[in-house]
Amino acid sequence: MTPAKDHATSARRRGRRPAGEDTRATLLAAAREVFAESGFDGATVRSIAARAGVDAAMVNHWFGSKEGLFAQAVLQVPFDPKEVLETVTADGPDRLGENIVRTFLTRWDGAGGEVFVALxxxxxxxxxxxxxxxxxxxxxxxxxVTKAAGCDQPELRASLCATQIIGMGMARYVARLEPMASADIETMVAAIAPTLQRYLTGDIG
Incomplete structure (x- = not known):
């Protein structure tokens, strides 16, 4: 085999994926450090890329956005926060509650709940x-969500929604309380969505 053919064969054998996966793994490790030190708002794509020793464009290449990197590096959630936000707000303020419950359960159920438990x-x-x-x-x-809905008292409403979603995940995946643990998604939507909807657009006075 000639040197040129040998080099080409070796390159094909190695492929580009291992180097790419190394870059991805390095970015994840760097992101965990920077997010822990600076929080989401204080961390920047440039600072994370610099910590990883790669070009900042690699963040968008592998994760789509800082939000996508944050989700995979720190929260390990099985969804892109930006995409979820777009999904739950797509039908306007009157359907926020049902869209939130359905979207979160669909993502978590699809991952078997293990991601939520680990979190x-x-x-x-x-x-x-x-x-x-x-x-x-x-x-x-x-x-x-509260910004999209034009809510008053947005901080309080956002906190109330978070308690509902975390509690739902705890009961379904961690404590595995029946019948909640095995209920179908639409049953959960019917039971929980009205509470979330009130937290977002109803009277909480």
Missing amino acids: VRSITTREEALRALKEMLVNHMFAG
């Missing part, structure tokens, strides 16, 4: 995981 367990031992959960659900996810 809850990490919260009990790692302060940054608790801080990350609060920032994601309260400061970003539900803050975005």
Whole structure:
């Protein structure tokens, strides 16, 4: 085999995926450090990329956005927060409650609930995981929902929504309370969505 053919064969054998996966893994590790040190708002794509020693464009290439990187590096949730926000607000303010419950359960059920359980367990031992959960659900996810709905008292409403979603996940996936643990999604939507809807657009005075 000639040197040129040998080089080409070796390159094909190695492929580009391992190097790419190394970059992705390095970005995830760097992101966990930077998010823990600075929080979501204080962390920047550039600072994370610099910590990882890669170009900032790699964040968008692998994760789509800072939000996508945050979700995979810190929360390990099985969805993109930006996409979820767009989904739950797509039908206007009057259907926010049912869209939130249906969307979260669809994502979590699809992952077998293990991701939520792992997250809850990490919260009990790692302060940054608790801080990350609060920032994601309260400061970003539900803050975005209340902004889209034009809610009054947005901080209080966002916090109330977060308690409902966390409690729902705890009961269904961690404590596995029956019949809640095995109820179908639409049954859960019918039972829980009205409470979330009141938290968002109803009277909480």
